[in-house]
Amino acid sequence: MPDNRAKPHTRIVATDDGGSTFEDSRLDLAAQHVASGTPPMLVAGVPSSDGVMFLRSLGFSSEPHPVPREQWLLMLRGTIEVEVTDGSRRQFTPGDVIHVADTTGRGHVSTAIGEPPFECLLIPVAG
Numbered sequence: 001m002p003d004n005r006a007k008p009h010t011r012i013v014a015t016d017d018g019g020s021t022f023e024d025s026r027l028d029l030a031a032q033h034v035a036s037g038t039p040p041m042l043v044a045g046v047p048s049s050d051g052v053m054f055l056r057s058l059g060f061s062s063e064p065h066p067v068p069r070e071q072w073l074l075m076l077r078g079t080i081e082v083e084v085t086d087g088s089r090r091q092f093t094p095g096d097v098i099h100v101a102d103t104t105g106r107g108h109v110s111t112a113i114g115e116p117p118f119e120c121l122l123i124p125v126a127g
Contacts, residue, residue, distance in 0.1 A: 004042065005042060006028055006029060007026060007044060009096070010023070010092070011023040011098075011099040012082065012098065012100045013102055014103065014104045019085030020102040021086060027046070027097070028044060029043060048126055051124070052121050052123050054120075055120050056117050057112060057118045059118070062109055064108065064109050070124070070125040071100050071125055072123040072125065073097070073099075073120050073122055073123075074121040075092050077094055077118065078093075078114060078116060079114040080110055080111065080113065081113050083111075085105075085108070
């Protein structure tokens with residue numbers, strides 16, 4: 001039975017050798033009243049420092065790159081495939097949460113796959 005008090009997500013982190021890798025992680029959720037007249041909902045904080053950006057693309061395939069700052073990526077529409085430096089690949093679809101933290105080294109490669117458009121929210125991490 002799935003743990004409804006945790007939201008799984010993937011972290012993309014820099015490795016000591018200048019590469020990148022995936023880590024499985026989770027956001028711990030707690031019951032909280034978010035508005036008067038609503039039942040408690042499960043909530044987790046996603047620390048942010050610089051607002052939220054909405055991204056839309058009809059397609060892309062990146063060169064290897066680190067992110068300019070640590071950030072959360074929340075998939076809204078479409079599918080992306082991310083490859084880290086050991087050759088591992090993961091696909092992310094709507095509802096997936098990714099904590100991208102490989103701000104140094106060679107970074108990772110991102111490719112939009114499937115039907116366009118690709119849409120996501122980028123939330124810079126509070127630093």
